[in-house]
Amino acid sequence: MDVDASSPRRPTAPRGLGFAEVHTLVDDDSTREPARTPVGFTVTSERFTHCPPAFKHAVQESWRDAVQQLNGGRQPVTILNAFGKAWEIATAYLTPKDIALPQQDIAVVKAAVDYVAAAQMGPALLKFYDESLSRQIPFLEREIDAYMAAWESSRDVATVRKLVARLFEWGRAWAPAVELGGAFDGIFYTTFKSNLHIALPPSFPEAFVYLVQSTIGDLSDTDLFKELHMLGMLDRYEALVASVVCEQIERQIETLCPGKWDEPRLPELRHWLGDKVVAWLMEQYSRAGTSASNSIPGHNVIVQEAADRFDFHICKTMCDLRTSEIFDMIVDYPDSMPALLDLKECMQRVDQRAHLVTTLRRLNKRRLLHPGADTKDILSQYVSTIKCLRVIDPPGVLLFKVADPIRRYLRERPDTIRTIVAGLVGEGSDLIDETEANAPMQTAVEDYSDPNWEPEPIDAGPDFRTNKPSDVISTLVSIYDSKDLFVKELQVLLAERLLAITDGNYERELRNIEILKLRFGESALQVCEIMLKDMTDSKRLDQRIHSTNPSVLHSTVISKHFWPALNARGIKMPGQLQEILKAYERSYILQRPDKRLHWIPHLGTVKLEIQLKDRRHEVDAAPMEAAIIELFSQKETWTLDELATSLGSEAAVVRKALSKWLDMRVVREDSPHAYRLLEEAEEDDGQTGLREATPIAEDERPAVISLQQQQAEQMRVFWRFIQGMLTNVGPMSTERIQGMLKLAPGYDRTVEQLAIFLDSARREGLVDAKDGVWKIVK
Secondary structure (H helix, E strand, O other): OOOOOOOOOOOOOOOOOOOOEOOOOOOOOOOOOOOOOOOOOOOOOHHHOOOOHHHHHHHHHHHHHHHHHHHOOOOHHHHHHHHHHHHHHHHHHHOOOOOOOOOOOHHHHHHHHHHHHHOOOHHHHHHHHHHHHHHOOHHHHHHHHHHHHHHHHHOOHHHHHHHHHHHHHHHHHHOOOHHHOHHHHHHHHHHHHHHHHHHOOOOHHHHHHHHHHHHOOOOOOOOHHHHHHHOOHHHHOHHHHHHHHHHHHHHHHHHHOOOOOOOOOHHHHHHHHHHHHHHHHHHHHHHOOOOOOEEEOOEEHHHHHHHHHHHHHHHHHHHHHHHHOHHHHHHOOOOOHHHHHHHHHHHHHOOOHHHHHHHHHHHHHHHOOOOOOOHHHHHHHHHHHHHHHHHHOOOOHHHHHHHHHHHHHHHHOOOHHHHHHHHHHOOOOOOOOHHHHOOOOOOOOOOOOOOOOOOOOOOOOOOOOOOOOOOHHHHHHOOOOOOHHHHHHHHHHHHHHHHHOOOOOOHHHHHHHHHHHHHHOOOOOHHHHHHHHHHHHHHHHHHHHHHHOOOOOOOOOOOOOOOOOEOOOOOOOOHHHHHHHHHHHHHHHHHOOOOOOOOOOOOOOEEEEEEOOOOEEEEEEOHHHHHHHHHHHHOOEEEHHHHHHHHOOOHHHHHHHHHHHHHOOOEEEEEOOEEEEOOOOOOOOOHHHHHHHOOOOOOOOOOEOOHHHHHHHHHHHHHHHHHHHHHHOOOEEHHHHHHHHOOOOOOOOOHHHHHHHHHHHHHOOOEEEEOOEEEEOO
16 A cells, blocks of 8 residues: 655554554565565565566565554554454444344444544445445345235234334444444445335335325324435335325315315315425424425425425316316306316416316217207306306407307207397396396407507417407307397397287386397397387377277287288188277278278287176187187087188187187087087086097297298298209309309398208208209209
């Protein structure tokens, strides 16, 4: 070894230890006295035989100087004995042994280690310590096998806890004293931990998970994390600790949140996370010796980072749960507003917007957009979807993506417009809020001077516009390309409602029209105003007629050219009913000489007073029913055909009207289609049951022809144009047919409506389509 001759450091044998001095053999020239060779050393001079004399002499002088410095002027054997004793003490201490054996005096061990280090043998001692640790691992394997066998048989977490404590005892017993320096400590933690983890069986991670689960929120075990840290398990199984906490979070959310939307749950979960999990982590990691600078008061950096990850997992799990429940949350709106706000906050941290859109579209297709769902229910769900998604995403990107299939499906439903209009004018409708009903129609206008303008969201599609109409009514009306369809449907609905009013109170309808003027404009509702004016004018005119010529008849006079088409049903009013109509018409001509009345006798109500031999009836009847009983006043027996001929109506309509008098036992069916007036009541002989078993034809046609019926009639007219185009020009696409039909007077259909009509014509075998091109079937 090379020793600096000028260095004052010399190995000194500790007093009382009896160290032997180092005795070294040096190869010298023949004139010197032969050196003594200690046991265990073999020295040869053959290597110097062929060396130059100068080089040989230099090496010998250097070797003698080094030995002289090492021996310190003492005999070589004394130094050799001292080093051997120091090595024996140090290696005996550093060799892992059973923890039941007594430990050596650390002061003596420290002196021995220092002596070995001074002799430049420190690296050899460290290597010896490293190899000794690896050789003594079987001590741990026996303990581990015993405890793990007990765990696998009992599944008792206390067994795992005892194993950790036992391993900690072994580690503490084998760990070098602090006085020996950091080099031994580093080797111990590196070698001991690596060999310990190799010795642990594959089933230990599962047992470790159960152990951590049992301690979450429990701060009574003050030594566990300290022991786990010393054994290196916190670092090795950090992912398992995180997974255990995540499982606890998921279990907590499954307990508190599913189906509970009336209260915000996210603050409660975060409070639980702080009180239970974060406090547990801070307490345990601080006991494990972890230290870091504080980023938030009361939290160290490592725990704060873990808390942020766990808060993210809360948001992720909550977002998954609420996304799976989003359809039912929309149904339950507005009671589900707290849950929607939770979902909004979670989605600001967890980017699952695309997943929400995909899930909601799938649920809508499966649970909403099918023939079994009522149109009113679909519209109600659509309105709630609009409101809910505006809570979650105010810019409206999510709504734009979710609403498209709903809007396309509603356009294909024939009663969508009527249902929307009924929601606009109906009482107690849940489609439209009162505040929204009174607001003007919103339109999409680009405002380039808005100082608060913001760019469109990053996930917005190319067709998305941030400034689209935001109120519900405008959104519903925008389902169709033109609002004229709604105005026409509104006229039909208003006509039905006005004709159904019998007390002359039109305030509700007048209020609805004034509100809808704000939405559709005054010019669009001018016809509706004329209809209302007809009703009020008819009331005043009827009062003037009765003031000059009193009558039992009260009429409603409407303007033919401004009202929707009515379902006409011819009835020849018999007897006194016809005389009453003629008398009233003569009085009307006196008031309005330039006008003539065209009666619609099947619309209205007749108050009858029927006097029979043994009883008297007062009843409100339809004009057809009154006409039938008037005929029985002329003759007691009638057949169904005779009644239909006399009234100028269909037999099915007459039979339906007869059912009222049959039920009241005023008329009796003696034989099929033969009826007799019952002046005197008769006993029930089973004829009622026979009559009820006979099917009665229903005629439920409304007073006003619906918009769909009107459109169908108009399209039959336009069919002649289509037929002529396809015959003369040849096969054409839907768009080309639409462009040419726009030249026809009165044509105002959309491409979608034309496509529906052509498809119905295809089903009837009139046209055929191939690759979007239509042609006449010859």
